[in-house]
Amino acid sequence: MAQRNILQFIILGLLDQQPRTGYELTQAFDSDIGEFWSAKHSQIYPQLSKLETAQQVTHHEEVSGEKLVRKRYALTTTGKTTLENWLSADTEPVVGGGKDEFAVKLYFIQRPDDPRLVQMLTKQGAFHKQKLTHLQEQMTLKFPAGASQHDFGHYLVLDHAIRREKAYTEWLKAALTACEK
Missing domain, CATH: 1.10.287 (Helix Hairpins)
Incomplete structure (x- = not known):
């Protein structure tokens, strides 16, 4: 079975928590998500572009320092719907090590009464x-x-x-x- 592109959903989930730059998304993988999923910046930035083309995320530019312009991404209504549909879908169990979609979904569940x-x-x-x-x-x-x-x-x-x-x-x-x- 071909593996779905889970990275898009993780990015949507992180942006649902708060708007972030690509760099901040990369840091989230290094600190919070890294226990059960890994991604490099070379994967994150192209995925952000695809999500923006699909109108699931949007960005605004902000200036940092004198010249550095960075994009801060935020979730759109379409992106929120996509995230909610993924969270509600069945999850294939993971056997052994590797990337754990179930753990990623749990990470994005916010309330114990969900x-x-x-x-x-x-x-x-x-x-x-x-x-x-x-x-x-x-x-x-x-x-x-x-x-x-x-x-x-x-x-x-x-x-x-x-x-x-x-x-x-x-x-x-x-x-x-x-x-x-």
Whole structure:
């Protein structure tokens, strides 16, 4: 399956928080978004241009210092609608490392009573619970007596995946409980 251009939605979400320059968007990836998505300025600036052509963002120029002119981008009504539609759409779960669309969407949910939140967390919880069960079955099947001297590395990787999924499902349960309070 081809990966959707998630970068456009992240930029829209960041601009929904506040108008920003391209440089400030790049800084947001370095500080806030970098835990679950990365982008370089060479990706951000062309995406801003595409979003502006699609009338999802607009800009005004501001002078900094004596001569430096920079563009400050803001979300348009069309951009806000696009962002809201993306936040409401189903999200494919991420297995293992990599870019995590689910985490990006969570980042842009502002209120604990957002009606999308419980559904998002529940779907992710079901997926990760199923993944955990599968991994545990694989451990039982492949290593019924525990760690093996023959495939020790395989055992360690499988153990790591089980621990990761356990932690993730526990975190999702806690997040769901926090939303329901």
